[in-house]
Amino acid sequence: MSPETRELQAFTYSDRNGVNGESETPLPGAPSSDASVAGKEAADLSFARVKNGRKDGSCLSRLGVPTFIYQNLMTSTAILTATSLLKTSFGEFDVSIARGAVDALGGSVLDFRPVVATDSKFLQKGLSGATIVTHRSGDVVPFAMVLRVDPEQNTMRGLRFDYVRERFDAVEPDAVGDRSEEISDRAGATYKILSFSANADGGSAGPSSLQSHDRCWRASPQEGKNQVELQIEVVDPLVRLETLELAQTKDCTSGPFTFFVEQRAKEETEWVFVGKCKSDLQREPCRIGLQAPRQFRLRIDARGPIAVSDLSLR
Numbered sequence: 001m002s003p004e005t006r007e008l009q010a011f012t013y014s015d016r017n018g019v020n021g022e023s024e025t026p027l028p029g030a031p032s033s034d035a036s037v038a039g040k041e042a043a044d045l046s047f048a049r050v051k052n053g054r055k056d057g058s059c060l061s062r063l064g065v066p067t068f069i070y071q072n073l074m075t076s077t078a079i080l081t082a083t084s085l086l087k088t089s090f091g092e093f094d095v096s097i098a099r100g101a102v103d104a105l106g107g108s109v110l111d112f113r114p115v116v117a118t119d120s121k122f123l124q125k126g127l128s129g130a131t132i133v134t135h136r137s138g139d140v141v142p143f144a145m146v147l148r149v150d151p152e153q154n155t156m157r158g159l160r161f162d163y164v165r166e167r168f169d170a171v172e173p174d175a176v177g178d179r180s181e182e183i184s185d186r187a188g189a190t191y192k193i194l195s196f197s198a199n200a201d202g203g204s205a206g207p208s209s210l211q212s213h214d215r216c217w218r219a220s221p222q223e224g225k226n227q228v229e230l231q232i233e234v235v236d237p238l239v240r241l242e243t244l245e246l247a248q249t250k251d252c253t254s255g256p257f258t259f260f261v262e263q264r265a266k267e268e269t270e271w272v273f274v275g276k277c278k279s280d281l282q283r284e285p286c287r288i289g290l291q292a293p294r295q296f297r298l299r300i301d302a303r304g305p306i307a308v309s310d311l312s313l314r
Helices: 037-041 067-076 117-122 161-175 207-211
Strands: 012-014 020-023 050-052 080-084 091-099 109-114 131-136 139-150 155-160 192-197 217-220 227-234 240-247 257-264 272-279 286-291 294-301 306-308 310-313
Touching: 020 192, 050 192, 050 207, 067 131, 067 139, 067 161, 080 139, 091 117, 091 155, 109 117, 109 139, 139 161, 155 161, 192 207, 207 217, 207 310, 227 310, 240 272, 240 294, 257 286, 272 286, 286 294
Parallel strands: none
Antiparallel strands: 012 020, 020 050, 080 091, 080 131, 091 109, 109 155, 131 139, 139 155, 192 227, 217 306, 227 294, 240 286, 240 310, 257 272, 257 294
């Protein structure tokens, strides 16, 4: 959410395996008419479809088990596991239910407390959205989503996942109204962004900026690396790809840099080197001469931040 406008905005993220992704604009998940404790606690709940960083079908929502099973889990599970993805407190820690129901819906809103006293270090601002899980028949079951922390009480408040699922079911038709991942590139071939490895700079959006033609993608290498990596795919078998260009403009430039282009026809095959290319204000296209369908991997030399306004294939 934008702190200036209080409007929901698309965002970039990194999962627990270090894989980057980018969302579409989130949709609010809490109904304004719900005056229950759960409804009020879920006022900040929102859902966003993954725009890039995952292939279709590989991003599955694990929204829990039936409600009656949660009732059983609450009485039979003494220890649960919470995960913090904050850079200052990354890791898993055990928690227990400190208060079994702070609402009138049988425990959809719960308070949790770290089992080990020293794990109170995990209760920091920014933990909201973290997942608390348990195990059932050998499977990991999402139990609750952290809404906020209370360091003074050494607790965190969570919303049980059957209520999260209820809200997801209500907004899903709007969230998936248009299932197309493809974005029409006005200046060339249509392509999908499959994945990227980079840190966003200065509040920049993700690499989807490269497909809008009027925005700027500003990014830096991840810690310990000296390259920004981007993978894209062109699926139309009738398209012949002669050139690839990473363009800069006077309002979106970081100076000249080189990048390496690799390609493969199928995902399970090895990457094949195509060429070493250059990006600057002179708009120098890189010749590739390949027939789609094709995947491309761009490895951008980046000793510091880069800025790119457009990626086009013709």
